[in-house]
Amino acid sequence: MLILGLICLRYNYLSVIMIKSSLEKDFKHLKHHKLLLAVSGGVDSMVLLHALYTLGFDILVAHCNFKLRGEDSDLDQKLVEEFCQNNRIPFESKNFELDLSKNIQLQARELRYKWFRTLLEKHNCKYITTAHHLNDKLETFFFNLSRGTGIDGLVSLQTLKGDVFRPLMGFTKAQILEYAKENQVIWREDKSNQSQKYSRNKIRHTLGVSFENLSEKAMENFDKSYMYISENKEYIDFKLTETLNFISKQVADEIRIDLQKLLALSDFEIRGIFSKYGFSSAFEIRKLALSKNNATMVSVSHKLIKYREEILLVPVENSEEKAETILIQNPLELQKILEESVFEDLLLDKLVFPLSIENYSSEDQLFLKPNHQRKKISKILKDRKLNDLHKQKVKILKDAKNRVILVLGIQTCANFSKKAYLNIERNLDFTS
Known part of the structure; x- marks a missing residue:
């Protein structure tokens, strides 16, 4: 029992050292920039807040209050705000109202990131920084897999993607909890995370737990596989960009695609090229190519228009001119x-x-x-x-x-x- 206790103590100590040393070593260059840190009050974001603060990173904390849990939501905000006040950390918060008849999680994500990007510009911050970790990566992998995703969805969570920075992606939930205990970090539990009403929570508490318990190295090996898939995706994206350049030409805000060259591509190539514009069906794109002039397909962001021997790909906001004088x-x-x-x-x-x-x-x-x-x-x-x-x-x-x-x-x-x-x-x- 004593030996087991010493092993656990050493593991706890290593978890704390590893998180801090990773932030200090791998992201030291970001100390010259201000980071916008999203903090909910949960253990993940409070640990990241504690670590970045004690290491001397320049941070601005942003907290979203969606008022979904009554007094608990306000207590979450109070915890984060008091930590920032006590440590003289700049703090921003905002209350949001959600339409409860629609997808709450999707609404909340869209609203908070829209606000984060406003703060990013206002305060000249480098990145939106979040506390996503390795278990979140596993959960998102299975969640998107269950929805029939392609390779993009399988590896959608990256340490750095666009203006979003996730420095804890290499650490498990267990390691984050150990850091919190060792450093006496105070956090609040969101009881809704225990509910299996949402698909993500079901995966987290069933499939995620089972996978992590497969072996001691299950999570480490998953992270390694995730890296390999990400590398494959980078290569595929590069080749698909080459293919798009070969079959098309850019004219102002339009991409004009040669019909015959398009029809000669495989379904994999067609789907890969057009999926980032919101079109996932190679069959429907081929069907459009064989349609009459001015036949169209529309996604959330783009429009495809068949015209003579070309298909025009244009942003939706530019496909219809505003009636301004x-x-x-x-x-x-x-x-x-x-x-x-x-x-x-x-x-x-x-x-x-x-x-x-x-x-x-x-x-x-x-x-x-x-x-x-x-x-x-x-x-x-x-x-x-x-x-x-x-x-x-x-x-x-x-x-x-x-x-x-x-x-x-x-x-x-x-x-x-x-x-x-x-x-x-x-x-x-x-x-x-």
Whole structure:
């Protein structure tokens, strides 16, 4: 029993030393930056707060209060706030209201990270720092696996990913608990973590525990396998980027993909390329490629549009132009907007200011010859074989009398064009 006690004592001591030495050695370069530390009041985040503070890291603590557990939620905030006050650590907190009829966990995640990123910019912090650990990595692995994820979902938790930093990813929950006990770190238990109402909690208390108990090295070996899968993902991502570059070209905010090259790819390649844009079905993408012109697919972030021998991939926010109007008060302002040759061609004395740049309507038209041959703008765009996406981006210039002066980048109304009148004069000279 004495030997067993000494072994446990040594293990406890090593857990404390390992966590601090890892933070000090592996992330020493981050001491030159301010870190935004998300602290809930639970053992994981309180241990990370204690460790970073005692090691002299520059931190700003952020606490989210979702008011889901009544007084307990307020006591969580009080614990974190008092620790920060006692140790002169900058502290920010915010109360949130959730729609209880919707996915609470998803809402909470979206709201807190949106707020964190606001604080990140406001206080010039380097990273959002969280206390995710090795057991969280295992839990997320199985959770995403149960939902039919690809390789991205299997290794979604990384120590550093974008603006999120997770310095405890190499440590187990047991090691974090030992650190808390050895350093007398005070924390609060969230009773909802014991409930098996949520899938993550079920995995944590059943599958996670069973896996960890398989062998002494089960968690260590899992971490090693996770690293191997992550390396495979990096290589696959590199090759898929090469493939996308081969089959497409970038034009402004559009990626234009060659249909024949796309159809020659395997389902794995198609799914891998388009999954990061929100499209996971290779079958549906092939179906779109064989559809009629202007057929579309839409994800949360992007739109795919079939047009002739290409598929256009565009961000959703850019696929539909906002119906905003820009007013132009005088010729000087107009000159700054138009190309020099277009501006020089305008009969400025015929324009009635202020002018406006706006979306065209189905009734808007212009003259192809001075006071003759009126044609709808929609017909002009169709004749020029513009696809629906490009039509949505077309703007027109009107004057105060609501007359179309020109279609930006396409055509000037003959009634306001010097060249159009000059052509008439030349024709008259020729006939006379």
